[in-house]
Amino acid sequence: MANYNPYENMLQTLDLAADTLGIPRNDYEVLRHPEREMNVAIPVQMDDGHVEVFTGYRCQHSSVLGASKGGLRFHPDADENEVRALGAWMTIKNAIAHLPYGGGKGGIKVDPKKLSERELERLTRGFVRKIAPIIGVERDVPAPDVNTNPQIMSWIVDEYSALTGQWTPGIVTGKPLAIGGSLGRNEATGRGCMFTLLSYLEKQGTSIKDLTIAVQGFGNVGSVGALLMHREGAKIVAIGDVHGSLYNANGIDVEKAYEYANSHGRSLEGYEEPGMTRIPNPDLLLLDVDVLYLAALENQVNEANMKEVKAKLILEGANGPLTKDADLYFFEKGIPVLPDVLANGGGVVVSYYEWVQNKAGFYWSEEEVNEKLAKNMKKSFEEVWAMQEEFKVYPRLAAYMVALRRLVEALKIKGYNG
Numbered sequence: 001m002a003n004y005n006p007y008e009n010m011l012q013t014l015d016l017a018a019d020t021l022g023i024p025r026n027d028y029e030v031l032r033h034p035e036r037e038m039n040v041a042i043p044v045q046m047d048d049g050h051v052e053v054f055t056g057y058r059c060q061h062s063s064v065l066g067a068s069k070g071g072l073r074f075h076p077d078a079d080e081n082e083v084r085a086l087g088a089w090m091t092i093k094n095a096i097a098h099l100p101y102g103g104g105k106g107g108i109k110v111d112p113k114k115l116s117e118r119e120l121e122r123l124t125r126g127f128v129r130k131i132a133p134i135i136g137v138e139r140d141v142p143a144p145d146v147n148t149n150p151q152i153m154s155w156i157v158d159e160y161s162a163l164t165g166q167w168t169p170g171i172v173t174g175k176p177l178a179i180g181g182s183l184g185r186n187e188a189t190g191r192g193c194m195f196t197l198l199s200y201l202e203k204q205g206t207s208i209k210d211l212t213i214a215v216q217g218f219g220n221v222g223s224v225g226a227l228l229m230h231r232e233g234a235k236i237v238a239i240g241d242v243h244g245s246l247y248n249a250n251g252i253d254v255e256k257a258y259e260y261a262n263s264h265g266r267s268l269e270g271y272e273e274p275g276m277t278r279i280p281n282p283d284l285l286l287l288d289v290d291v292l293y294l295a296a297l298e299n300q301v302n303e304a305n306m307k308e309v310k311a312k313l314i315l316e317g318a319n320g321p322l323t324k325d326a327d328l329y330f331f332e333k334g335i336p337v338l339p340d341v342l343a344n345g346g347g348v349v350v351s352y353y354e355w356v357q358n359k360a361g362f363y364w365s366e367e368e369v370n371e372k373l374a375k376n377m378k379k380s381f382e383e384v385w386a387m388q389e390e391f392k393v394y395p396r397l398a399a400y401m402v403a404l405r406r407l408v409e410a411l412k413i414k415g416y417n418g
C-alpha cells in the first residue's frame with residue numbers, strides 16, 4: 001500500500017463518471033486539479049521551552065459551487081496527497097447534498113495525543129495565523145475531522161476573530177453551542193449514516209431490526225452511528241478503536257460503551273462488559289455480519305483483506321475506507337457499498353445549517369435541524385439510487401455522476417476562467 005494515492009483513485013472514478021454520462025473532458029478538466037493548496041510551517045513553543053515546527057496543509061479543491069468547505073485532521077499520517085483527496089471528496093459530497101459549497105480539507109501532521117492541552121491550543125492558533133489569508137466565511141470554512149473537536153473549533157474562531165477584529169463564528173462549523181454551534185451537529189454524521197442505511201433497507205423491503213453490525217472506529221462518526229442504529233433495533237456485535245476491538249455475539253451494550261468512551265476522551269481503552277471478548281483489530285473487518293460500518297480512516301479494506309470480508313453490506317462512515325480495487329471487487333461480488341460521499345454527508349449538511357444560522361444570527365431547534373437533515377439525506381439517496389438504476393452502475397459511481405452533472409452545469413454557466 002506504500003504507493004496508494006487516494007487522489008488518483010478519485011480521478012479515475014471522476015473520469016469514469018464523465019465517460020458514463022458522455023461528458024467531454026473539456027467540460028470538467030477544471031475539477032481534476034485542486035484550485036489552491038497551501039503548505040505551512042507552524043512553530044510551537046512547547047511546554048518545556050523548546051521550539052518544534054509542525055507542517056500544516058489546506059487544500060481548496062473547488063469553489064465552483066461556493067466557498068470551499070471541509071474538515072481539519074490532526075494526524076501523524078496527514079500529508080498533501082491525503083488532504084487533496086479528502087478535499088476532492090468534499091467537492092463531490094457537497095454537490096450531491098445540494099449545498100452551496102465547493103470542497104476543501106486541511107490537516108496538520110501531528111499526533112495530538114502527545115501534546116499537552118496548551119501545546120495543542122498554540123498549534124491550532126499558529127495554524128490559523130498561517131492559513132488566515134486564504135480562509136473566510138465566503139471563501140473557505142473548516143470543520144472537525146479526525147482528532148479535532150469543538151474545543152479546537154473554538155480556538156480557531158477566537159484566533160480568526162482576533163486577527164480580523166471582528167467576531168466571526170461562521171469561519172468554522174462544528175463549534176460548541178455556546179459560541180454559535182448548531183444543535184444536532186455533533187450527531188449529524190452518524191445520524192446521516194443511519195438514514196442512508198435505512199433508505200437502502202427500505203428499497204430492499206427489509207428492516208434494521210436484529211441486523212448484526214460491526215463498527216470500526218468509535219469516535220464521532222462511529223460511536224454516534226452505532227448508538228443510533230442500536231436504538232433502531234440493530235445488534236451491534238463488534239466495536240473497535242485504535243486501542244483494540246471488542247466482540248459480543250449477543251450484542252454490545254452500546255449505550256454503556258458510548259457513555260464510557262465519552263467520559264474517557266472518546267476512547268474505549270479499559271472498557272469491559274459481561275460476555276465480551278477482545279479481538280485483534282484486523283479481525284473486526286472480517287466478521288460474518290450483515291453490515292460492516294467503517295468509521296475510522298481510509299484504505300482499511302484493500303487488496304490484502306477484501307476477499308476475506310464476509311459482511312453482506314458495507315456502510316462507509318469514514319472517507320475512503322475502501323481502495324478502488326476493493327470497491328470494484330465488492331461490486332463484482334454483488335456486495336453493496338453505501339459510499340462515503342453519500343452516506344457520511346450528514347456532517348457537512350448540518351455544518352451548512354450551522355453556517356446559515358451564524359449568518360442569520362437566528363438559531364433553530366434540534367428537531368428542526370434533524371428534520372431538515374432527514375429530508376436532505378433522503379433526497380440525496382433517491383437521486384443517487386435513480387442514477388444507479390438508470391445506468392446500472394455501482395453506487396459510488398452513481399454518486400459521482402450526480403455530483404458531476406451538477407458541477408458541470410455550474411461550470412458551463414460560470415465559464416472556465418477560474
Ligand code: NAD
Nearest residue numbers: 145146147189217218219220221241242296318319344347
Ligand atoms: P474521530 O477522531 O472522532 O474518530 C476516529 C476513530 O477511529 C477513533 O475511535 C479512533 O480510535 C479510530 N481509529 C483510528 N485508527 C484506527 C485503526 N487503525 N483501527 C481502528 N480504529 C481506528 O474521527 P471522526 O470525526 O469520527 O472521523 C472518522 C472518519 O469519518 C474519518 O474518515 C473522517 O474523515 C470521516 N468523517 C467525519 C465527519 C465528521 O463530521 N466528524 C464527517 C464526514 C466524514
